[in-house]
Amino acid sequence: MSPRLTRLLERVSRVPGVVHTLLVDPEAGVPVAGIARSTREDGSVLAALAATLHHRATQVAGSASRSGIELLHLEGERGHLLLGCVDGLLLVTRLEPSAQLGLLRLELRQGAGEPG
Amino acid sequence: MKLPAASDVRRWTDQLARDPASLSFIHLARACRIYGRHEAALKLCQNGVQRNPSSVPGHILLARLYFDAGQQNQAAAVWSRLLELNPSSFEARRGLGFCALASRDWPEAWRQLTAAASLRPADRAVAEALSLLEQIRSPDSTRPLPPVQTTRTPELVEGTAPRPAGPAGGGLEAVDRVPAASQPEPEPVEVVAESEPVEPSRLFEPMSTEAPFLGALLLDERGVVLAGKLGRDSSRVDRAAELAATFGPVIREAWRCAGHLELGAWRALTVEAGPECLHLTPASGGRALLLAASRNTSADWLVRAADRGQELASRYLEVSA
Numbered sequence: 001m002s003p004r005l006t007r008l009l010e011r012v013s014r015v016p017g018v019v020h021t022l023l024v025d026p027e028a029g030v031p032v033a034g035i036a037r038s039t040r041e042d043g044s045v046l047a048a049l050a051a052t053l054h055h056r057a058t059q060v061a062g063s064a065s066r067s068g069i070e071l072l073h074l075e076g077e078r079g080h081l082l083l084g085c086v087d088g089l090l091l092v093t094r095l096e097p098s099a100q101l102g103l104l105r106l107e108l109r110q111g112a113g114e115p116g
Numbered sequence: 117m118k119l120p121a122a123s124d125v126r127r128w129t130d131q132l133a134r135d136p137a138s139l140s141f142i143h144l145a146r147a148c149r150i151y152g153r154h155e156a157a158l159k160l161c162q163n164g165v166q167r168n169p170s171s172v173p174g175h176i177l178l179a180r181l182y183f184d185a186g187q188q189n190q191a192a193a194v195w196s197r198l199l200e201l202n203p204s205s206f207e208a209r210r211g212l213g214f215c216a217l218a219s220r221d222w223p224e225a226w227r228q229l230t231a232a233a234s235l236r237p238a239d240r241a242v243a244e245a246l247s248l249l250e251q252i253r254s255p256d257s258t259r260p261l262p263p264v265q266t267t268r269t270p271e272l273v274e275g276t277a278p279r280p281a282g283p284a285g286g287g288l289e290a291v292d293r294v295p296a297a298s299q300p301e302p303e304p305v306e307v308v309a310e311s312e313p314v315e316p317s318r319l320f321e322p323m324s325t326e327a328p329f330l331g332a333l334l335l336d337e338r339g340v341v342l343a344g345k346l347g348r349d350s351s352r353v354d355r356a357a358e359l360a361a362t363f364g365p366v367i368r369e370a371w372r373c374a375g376h377l378e379l380g381a382w383r384a385l386t387v388e389a390g391p392e393c394l395h396l397t398p399a400s401g402g403r404a405l406l407l408a409a410s411r412n413t414s415a416d417w418l419v420r421a422a423d424r425g426q427e428l429a430s431r432y433l434e435v436s437a
Contacts, residue, residue, distance in 0.1 A: 052373075077380030
């Protein structure tokens with residue numbers, strides 16, 4: 001994994017309220033790397049669920065704007081799931097309800113635009 | 117009578133807490149009425165009508181709540197106010213007719229109920245009340261005058277039926293924390309249309325004046341478009357069905373994800389792709405509201421627009437039920 005992706009993973013995982021961060025192969029639905037904080041969640045389960053949701057949503061995005069997904073945000077009563085695309089990988093982040101979503105989105109944008 | 121879900125009650129409570137002038141008070145007050153929280157329903161409705169003096173559905177509900185409580189004078193005052201807002205209001209004529217029946221003012225009851233019948237000839241309750249009045253007016257009628265309470269229509273007395281305790285999962289206790297109206301609002305300047313059916317494709321047109329808005333769809337659980345359209349021009353109408361069909365599996369996947377990851381019930385799914393942002397929120401009965409907006413619009417605008425869309429969708433579903 002490139003140093004840039006490693007840095008991105010670390011920065012994202014430090015955003016307040018982030019519980020689990022993974023880089024996932026969207027085709028295989030398996031984790032490439034990850035950092036879990038205050039959770040024993042199975043990264044492979046999170047990766048598989050996130051990849052399937054991303055796959056389904058990609059079809060929607062294609063119908064809507066003929067474009068690929070840049071960001072997907074699932075908001076639940078007890079937390080959030082945020083998916084972003086970086087270098088052909090999915091950056092999957094699970095967050096607490098009170099997480100700093102704005103900061104996280106900023107990190108994702110900067111990470112996606114940062115030169116390798 | 118359909119029982120509102122706890123999630124709906126919580127959503128309406130949140131909307132009202134965020135924006136005390138929200139029309140969500142109507143849904144919340146109806147829920148309170150259904151669950152027998154009459155005082156809470158009345159308080160919500162009084163505050164709501166004070167803040168939304170041109171809301172016809174709000175006036176109708178407030179009048180019914182007064183009528184439920186046996187406060188015919190207050191009910192008649194609200195129905196009179198409704199008649200000022202909308203002189204061709206069937207609800208107001210019928211309500212005033214039943215108030216007059218309750219106070220045994222037969223001429224006034226006849227006048228209001230015949231006016232109501234001219235507006236909606238097929239209404240059975242009005243027809244039965246007029247038939248009763250005809251018997252009362254007939255000089256050779258031997259039928260005794262009916263007890264006042266029996267003159268109420270099923271719709272008007274629905275609040276007096278045995279009540280369910282509350283929605284599964286609670287939610288109504290939060291109603292008490294909804295802020296009350298503090299200052300009287302100015303006189304109404306706009307008449308909101310009574311609950312008449314709208315053309316489904318035009319349901320979300322009131323939202324189209326806001327710049328980020330690109331369209332909205334009300335979808336059922338099978339991914340079928342129930343109402344709304346995408347875009348301001350006709351070129352995107354055909355794509356609405358395609359988009360709706362692909363969203364069905366996404367909704368199921370969102371449910372699955374939220375369940376496995378213990379995120380609780382899903383509140384919203386937002387997809388940013390190309391120049392657009394698609395914001396999906398759950399609606400009652402397994403339906404969903406899909407809002408299309410310009411990319412980079414604020415999260416706050418999305419939330420407010422989704423709330424407004426949900427209100428329009430709820431009203432539409434009630435009228436078309």
